[in-house]
Amino acid sequence: MSDDDLYIYVTDREGHKQKVDALSGWRIMEIIRDNELPIKAECGGCCSCATCHVYVAPQWLDKIPPPGEEEVEMLDEAFEVEDNSRLSCQILMHSDLKGLEVTLAPGTE
């Protein structure tokens, strides 16, 4: 499969769901930011700020490697953390995640 076919769905803080093009090997945070959706991601993707917090649609959770200790600790600085909370800078896009659905969490504005 070529990269051209990859995409994800992002729901913003207002509830608008958008389909955006994705590239294999990119971080989900970068894909969201590159598509000019509002995501603060102020540390730039090094798991140091928790401002790229997203909720991953439950059906996708088992397709993504679980969060590392560093990500779990960083989620302590996020708000309204749920079982499907992830830092989108810690999820790498690849072909199995084609169609992944994420929702931007509070604190990413």
Next chain:
Amino acid sequence: MTETIKTDAIIIGAGPVGLFAVFELGLLDIKCHLVDILDKPGGQCAELYPEKPIYDIPALPVVTGQELTDQLLEQIKPFNPAFTFNEMVESVEKTEDGGWRIKTDAETVIEGKVIVIAAGGGSFTPKKPPIKGIEEFEGTSVFYAVRKMDQFRDKNILVAGGGDSALDWTLNLHPLAKSMQLVHRRDEFRAAPDSVNKMRSLVANDEMQLHTAQPIALHGINGQLQAVTLKSKERGEYDVECDTLLAFFGLTMKLGPVANFGLNLHENLIPVDTEKFETSTPGIFAIGDINYYPGKLKLILSGFHESALMAQQAFRYIYPDKKLRFQYTTSSSSLQEKLGVN
């Protein structure tokens, strides 16, 4: 009234770009005073990711945020810059002699001939929980920092967070408080193990309460908090009584008072030209992540380049009668003398 500090260039922000600006300005005999809201130099590099490796600094295949900061401090040492930490520049005004005067939130007044804004993503400020109506309680019963401990004597305190700030203040305020509760989203803490152990023994002795939950709503009247609704997996939503909430969820960057300096802005960034990196106001420059121009890349190395060009124009303002000579540190004996290597 404190005495006015005088300098040549006032640099707002002591991150990597602000620090390197001291070097470029220093080579041109321009003295610098840096102001930063953090308690240390390094900006994001020191505050957000001191231990994280950076791979795109020229000639440094890998360097951590703290190492980069330390190396820059070493590099600018010959120029002996002055620093004001823990303060935020609140206002900027023109002086009678065509220079600039800034005032900080701690009433420090600094006068200089040029201003260099190197404020990155803005000022670091505490993250505020996105709880509806929280603003109404801020400053009276919701706080994001402790300035005077005595303010919290005999209070029924709820501390939120799981890091060192949350644990330290839980332990420090416990002896003063009427009651102490801590709420954290999981039963594990990234704070120092010793603090966590102390907290757990207080809980075991019924001297305080620990909630594995997250605050979701505040209740009270006229800014006075009476209870906080917590949400946990085990207990669902429940209210805890308290009159004070201390929330410690780390820091985030906000543009802050820079927005009120009278400069043109473009989506919270400061537009500059790409020859001098000067703002819409002559004599005020913006370098690093806070500026905007076509093709801008938010890279540390871009900020370094911008520093060098900015310094050329700053020189023209500060030494209008002197001729600007372009020299290399490898060959110029006068530059080497400034650097203390000759």
